[in-house]
Each structure stands twice: as structure tokens, then as C-alpha cells.
Amino acid sequence: MPAPDALTRFRSLLHEALEQAMLVKLTLGKPRPGAPDPSLRNVFARPVLLKAGPHISLLYRHATRDITKNLSPAEAEATLLALLEEAFLDAHLFTPLHGAQLEQSADAARPARLRVKTAASAPPLAPATHDRGKARVIAPEAPWLRALGVTNERGQPREGMSHKFRQIEKFAELLRSLLGEAGLSTRDQTPPAPRLDPGPGVPPIGLHRGVSYPPPADAQGVEGAGLNLCPPSSLRPTAPLRLADMGAGKGYLTFALADLLGEGAEIVGIERRADLVATCNHVAADCGFAPRLRFIEGDIPAPPAPHPGGSGIGHWSLDIGHFSASSAVADGGKAAPAPALDALIALHACDTATDDALAAGHAAGARLLVVSPCCQKELRPRLTAPPVLADALRHGIFHERQAEFVTDALRAQLLECAGYRTKVFEFVSTEHTAKNLMIAAIRPASLAARGAEFSPDSSTLARVRAFAAFYGIREQRLARHLGLSLA
Numbered sequence: 001m002p003a004p005d006a007l008t009r010f011r012s013l014l015h016e017a018l019e020q021a022m023l024v025k026l027t028l029g030k031p032r033p034g035a036p037d038p039s040l041r042n043v044f045a046r047p048v049l050l051k052a053g054p055h056i057s058l059l060y061r062h063a064t065r066d067i068t069k070n071l072s073p074a075e076a077e078a079t080l081l082a083l084l085e086e087a088f089l090d091a092h093l094f095t096p097l098h099g100a101q102l103e104q105s106a107d108a109a110r111p112a113r114l115r116v117k118t119a120a121s122a123p124p125l126a127p128a129t130h131d132r133g134k135a136r137v138i139a140p141e142a143p144w145l146r147a148l149g150v151t152n153e154r155g156q157p158r159e160g161m162s163h164k165f166r167q168i169e170k171f172a173e174l175l176r177s178l179l180g181e182a183g184l185s186t187r188d189q190t191p192p193a194p195r196l197d198p199g200p201g202v203p204p205i206g207l208h209r210g211v212s213y214p215p216p217a218d219a220q221g222v223e224g225a226g227l228n229l230c231p232p233s234s235l236r237p238t239a240p241l242r243l244a245d246m247g248a249g250k251g252y253l254t255f256a257l258a259d260l261l262g263e264g265a266e267i268v269g270i271e272r273r274a275d276l277v278a279t280c281n282h283v284a285a286d287c288g289f290a291p292r293l294r295f296i297e298g299d300i301p302a303p304p305a306p307h308p309g310g311s312g313i314g315h316w317s318l319d320i321g322h323f324s325a326s327s328a329v330a331d332g333g334k335a336a337p338a339p340a341l342d343a344l345i346a347l348h349a350c351d352t353a354t355d356d357a358l359a360a361g362h363a364a365g366a367r368l369l370v371v372s373p374c375c376q377k378e379l380r381p382r383l384t385a386p387p388v389l390a391d392a393l394r395h396g397i398f399h400e401r402q403a404e405f406v407t408d409a410l411r412a413q414l415l416e417c418a419g420y421r422t423k424v425f426e427f428v429s430t431e432h433t434a435k436n437l438m439i440a441a442i443r444p445a446s447l448a449a450r451g452a453e454f455s456p457d458s459s460t461l462a463r464v465r466a467f468a469a470f471y472g473i474r475e476q477r478l479a480r481h482l483g484l485s486l487a
């Protein structure tokens with residue numbers, strides 16, 4: 001794929017600056033020959049905080065007068081891009097992270113040039129932005145972020161890594177909330193009881209409703225206030241925890257977990273690519289995370305076959321890097337062994353790897369499962385359109401989206417059958433990743449002693465079967481792992 005041209009890159013920097021309330025200032029200059037208003041010399045944009053929320057103030061400098069317009073960030077973006085195309089050749093954008101200078105030529109045949117400087121030279125963050133003073137869950141200066149190539153030596157995202165950085169931050173904020181909700185961690189001055197109010201953007205557990213996370217930027221202060229942002233050291237596991245990240249990739253989120261939980265957690269990343277595993281282990285050692293954080297080369301381990309009768313798998317000894325877990329099978333009446341895992345994450349694990357990871361986490365007795373599925377291929381060819389939807393699903397894109405919806409909805413329902421309470425939501429804006437759906441499942445403390453043993457209640461199972469039947473689905477990977485028949 002060819003690299004994006006200078007104008008496209010500038011547009012995306014501007015969008016990012018406005019969307020993340022990071023604009024310090026923008027100057028448009030060098031009027032185009034034949035511009036619509038020959039008296040317009042420059043336009044200056046800067047953030048202002050109005051009663052109605054954060055806005056962008058545009059100052060139009062004409063030969064003999066100035067005109068100011070205050071616009072919403074989205075309106076300002078559209079206006080500035082139009083001005084850049086019709087009226088000006090040069091643009092200079094400052095954020096706290098970088099200064100970007102775009103130079104276009106009046107000769108359309110000559111390509112535009114973009115110079116981006118990460119930014120000791122950028123002016124300080126303007127006081128009007130609402131992001132001021134925000135405490136962060138992950139310190140941007142963390143050495144592991146630098147070692148993984150996300151940030152530079154000044155703790156600023158490298159060019160092209162802002163989305164990844166934002167994704168890591170959002171993930172850490174969410175996990176902090178979910179770990180608390182699952183009773184696996186507490187925070188300083190926070191009672192150890194499971195949280196009833198999970199904070200904005202995270203729907204109360206048990207509700208299947210889509211919410212956009214993060215909350216809208218103009219909901220002033222909600223991000224900080226609701227999630228009670230505080231330094232990572234204030235998150236305390238309720239007991240030593242064991243966590244696994246399956247399909248860990250480059251380890252961004254595995255390291256975020258290790259950073260978030262500190263000494264109180266043992267974390268294993270499982271990844272089939274040897275090169276990524278080697279790099280991650282290297283960084284873990286260099287940044288002082290080893291041995292509590294380690295990466296293991298291999299496939300997501302297959303959980304044991306369910307017991308006849310489909311009533312559960314018991315505590316399963318995960319063969320992943322010597323987690324010292326019991327392998328005894330919970331027998332319902334007696335005290336259960338400690339679970340092999342407390343929490344499992346698997347983000348963007350491909351296709352049915354998500355089902356394998358969910359089943360592995362469940363089999364290992366995990367109280368918290370967090371997945372962000374991608375490329376849901378398994379059910380796509382098997383979906384039979386109900387007659388009323390047949391016309392709509394003739395279109396490939398609808399069929400594809402339907403397959404994603406059915407796959408993920410079914411996963412959530414199956415986890416409910418296994419005793420988890422689930423919620424499904426967008427964990428980060430689509431600006432940062434298109435693969436942003438998250439399924440979080442929490443097994444209540446009251447069921448923890450039973451490990452992974454479960455007996456689906458008949459009405460929940462009947463509802464799942466009716467849903468599967470509606471789409472002609474008779475088999476699905478997670479259902480098979482859990483020993484649940486869909487037909």
C-alpha cells in the first residue's frame with residue numbers, strides 16, 4: 001500500500017488534535033492565487049472553553065479587519081480543511097506532542113510537503129483545553145512504552161502511534177474498572193466490595209447495551225471524575241493474581257496490565273510468533289517486569305473436553321509457563337482448588353482464537369474474561385438468512401456485519417449460560433481502531449468456589465438455542481468447548 005500523501009497525513013493529525021482536545025494552535029497562511037476572498041491573509045485557530053463546552057475559535061485576518069467565529073471541533077475541522085483546499089497553501093499545526101508544517105504548491109503537479117517535529121519546540125498546552133491536569137492510568141513516560149516503540153524519550157507518542165497509545169490508555173482504564181468489578185482488585189480508599197457503579201462508559205454488568213467509550217468529549221470532566229483516575233500504584237489486587245493474555249502480539253496490552261497491577265500479579269502472554277515473544281521477553285527483562293511478566297511461544301491451549309452431561313470443566317491446570325495451579329476437578333460439594341487463572345484477556349485474536357481463549361479462561365476458573373473479537377469467519381458461511389432478512393443479506397457487507405453480530409451476541413449468551421454476567425460495548429472510539437467491540441464477562445463471587453462447573457439454566461439455554469436457530473446455526477466453536485448443544 002502506498003504511504004499516505006502529505007495532505008492526508010496532515011488531515012489526520014488535525015483530526016486527532018481536535019478529537020483529543022490537543023490543539024494548541026493552527027495557522028493558515030500563504031493565500032492561494034485566485035482564492036475566493038483576496039482580502040483574507042491568514043486564519044488562526046485556537047481552543048476556547050465556552051459555556052457550551054470546548055470550542056475552536058477561528059480568527060479570520062483580512063487586509064483591514066479581523067473576524068472571529070467560534071465553532072464546535074467538528075465544524076472547525078470541516079471549515080479548516082475547506083480553507084486549506086480553497087484559500088491557503090500553508091498550514092502550521094501545534095499540539096503538545098508535535099508541530100506539523102504543511103507546504104502545498106500553487107502548481108498542482110508538485111506534491112505537498114509535510115514536516116513533523118516532535119515537540120520540544122511546540123508551545124505549551126493552551127490553558128483553555130479541558131484535558132488539563134488529567135491523571136493517567138499509564139504514565140506516558142513508562143520505559144516499556146518507549147521500548148515497544150509507542151512513545152519517544154519525552155513520553156510523547158511517536159508519529160503514527162497516537163491511536164495505539166490512546167488504545168492502551170483506554171484499555172488500562174477499562175481493565176482497572178473491570179478488575180474492581182470482578183472483586184479482583186481494590187483501590188486506595190476504595191472498599192473491597194464489588195463496584196455497583198462501574199463509571200461512565202462502562203454499562204453496569206448484566207446489561208446488554210451498546211455504549212460508546214469513551215464518553216463524549218463535551219461531557220466535561222466525566223472521564224476523570226467517573227473513573228476516579230489515580231496513579232497505577234493505587235490499584236491493589238485483592239490477592240496475588242494470575243492473568244493470561246492470549247494472542248498477545250506485540251505485548252502492548254500485556255505490559256499495560258503488568259504496569260497496572262504491579263507486583264501483585266503474575267502475567268503470561270501467549271503468542272504463536274516466536275519473534276514477538278522474544279522481543280517482549282527482552283523488553284520485560286529490560287524494564288524490570290520479569291519474571292512476573294513473561295511471554296510464551298505457542299498456540300492458545302485447547303481446554304479439556306467437557307464432562308459428559310455438559311455440566312462443566314472444573315479447574316483446569318493451564319500448561320502455560322508453570323502457573324502453579326491445581327488441576328483437580330471441582331466436585332460441587334467440596335472445597336474447590338484455587339483457579340489456574342483469575343482473569344483472561346484476548347484482544348483481536350483472530351477468528352475462533354477468541355472462542356478458544358474464552359474457553360481456556362473459563363476452564364481455568366477465571367472470574368474475568370475480556371475479549372475484543374476480530375474477523376468472525378466461522379459462522380459467515382453457515383448463516384442462513386431468515387426469510388424476512390434474505391433480501392437485505394444478499395449484500396455482502398450486510399451479511400458480513402450480520403455474521404459479526406450473530407457471532408459475538410452468541411458468545412455473550414453462551415458465557416451467560418456458563419454463569420458469567422456479560423456486557424458488550426465499544427471500548428475505544430472507532431478513530432483509534434475499527435475493531436473496537438469488547439465483550440467483558442464476570443463470574444460472580446458466589447460461583448467462584450465452583451470453578452468452571454456450571455449447569456445452564458434451562459430458560460437461558462432455550463433462549464440461546466432459539467437465537468441460533470433463527471440464523472440456522474447448529475454449531476459454534478465456543479458452544480462446543482462448553483459442551484453446549486445449540487440444536
Ligand SMILES: C[S@@+](CC[C@H](N)C(=O)[O-])C[C@H]1O[C@@H](n2cnc3c(N)ncnc32)[C@H](O)[C@@H]1O
Binds near residue numbers: 247250270272298353
Ligand atoms: C491482531 S494481533 C493482536 C495482538 C494484541 N492482542 C493486541 O490487541 O494488541 C493477534 C495476535 O494473535 C496471535 N494469534 C492468533 N491466533 C493465535 C493462537 N491460536 N494462538 C496463539 N496466538 C495466536 C497472532 O500471531 C497475532 O500476533
